Amino acid sequence: MLEPSGTWGNAGRNTFFGPGILNVDASIIRNFRMGTKYLQFRLEGFNVLNNPIWNDPSTTLSSQLYGSITSTRKPMRELQIGLKLVF
Numbered sequence: 001m002l003e004p005s006g007t008w009g010n011a012g013r014n015t016f017f018g019p020g021i022l023n024v025d026a027s028i029i030r031n032f033r034m035g036t037k038y039l040q041f042r043l044e045g046f047n048v049l050n051n052p053i054w055n056d057p058s059t060t061l062s063s064q065l066y067g068s069i070t071s072t073r074k075p076m077r078e079l080q081i082g083l084k085l086v087f
Contacts, residue, residue, distance in 0.1 A: 018056035
């Protein structure tokens with residue numbers, strides 16, 4: 001039985017769970033010595049396995065998209081290159 005509109009229901013707190021998250025980040029770092037200083041080359045990858053990290057489904061009862069997942073939480077695979085001089 002549904003509760004009347006505008007009243008509180010009896011569902012407990014945190015009883016809804018969205019899809020799981022599988023995220024793998026990795027980095028490769030190489031240091032090049034130059035006397036007492038060094039130059040650091042970095043290649044970093046975020047979401048390396050390119051798994052979609054789905055957002056939670058819509059929980060608005062009056063929406064036509066109720067229960068549908070229409071977006072992701074994070075972008076797909078991202079790569080980043082960096083060069084750092086440490087002195």
